[in-house]
Amino acid sequence: MSNSKLYKGSLTTIILKLLNENDKMYGYEITQKVKELTKGELKITEGALYPALHKLEAEGLLDVEVAKVDNRLRKYYKLTETGTKETVNKLEELAEYIKTMQALVNPKLA
Amino acid sequence: MKLTKEDIQFIDNYLDNSDVIYADIRMEMVDHVASDIESRMESGDMRGFYYVFKDYMVENKAQLLNDNKQFLKSADKKIGKTFLKELKNPITPLLFLALCIGFYVLYQNSSLETFRACLSIVPLIGLTGFILTYVVYQGVKDNKRFSVVERLAFPFLAFYQLPNLFLIRTRELNETSDLFWTIGGASLALTLMLVLVIISVKLFMSYESQFKNIT
Known part of the structure; x- marks a missing residue:
């Protein structure tokens, strides 16, 4: 992930937000979607993505479904009810964080 | 361009032989590797599966093996969390x-x-x-x-x-x-x-x- 230290803390929020907008997604699809949305600025490595997905799954925020696609098994992730609620909280937290950082870095825009 | 059943089996065997022994972990890795190879081939790399696969592994094998360790840690954490939840x-x-x-x-x-x-x-x-x-x-x-x-x-x-x-x-x-x-x-x-x-x-x-x- 580029600028990894700055983005690292927001990885779960990014995943939750994407899953909130899509019914279900698989790992590679998430990495490509992020790359596309950020025009290549943010590249999530599988080393960062999958542990985050598994952590969210263990916390009960994501549900998993395995399907056979293109001659192989594919693991899809989707939000649980708790995950949907947590997404709202996480996005609010992130918005608050951005606002605070803006007040610090560029007070005129805050 | 989609990979054939034999190509997928080749990736699965390769990872299995590289100590990615658990089927659930390998399944997710195989899909990730196959999706990336397909994407490269669709972007114009016409050399054929084995050449693209070889390039992919040269670039990413170390990362994949490290991911395997991360996956195992995730499995342990999942057990720990489920256990604590049940204790409560x-x-x-x-x-x-x-x-x-x-x-x-x-x-x-x-x-x-x-x-x-x-x-x-x-x-x-x-x-x-x-x-x-x-x-x-x-x-x-x-x-x-x-x-x-x-x-x-x-x-x-x-x-x-x-x-x-x-x-x-x-x-x-x-x-x-x-x-x-x-x-x-x-x-x-x-x-x-x-x-x-x-x-x-x-x-x-x-x-x-x-x-x-x-x-």
């Missing part, structure tokens, strides 16, 4: 209390030898539960190895040793404190092992639910 279940302290009462009643109504003999089989009860669930699951899943299922063995082995710490005190049982520690310890060990059996079944069932659409 109100039934768990009730189970502990019921076992304490059961052992006390047994102590009151049987000889010391019988009481000791019963306590000595405590570790085996939990272990038998795990072995039975494990064997049944492996039978259902065609002997494929699954990370969470196999790594459940570590906490079972740890808890298997736990009763020994308390059973040492059964040698004399002269004082009330010895009886308290023996019954409390055996009940605690058995409770923890039964909770492990419960979460084993739950985790096995969650695998089943994930794979329910696969024929």
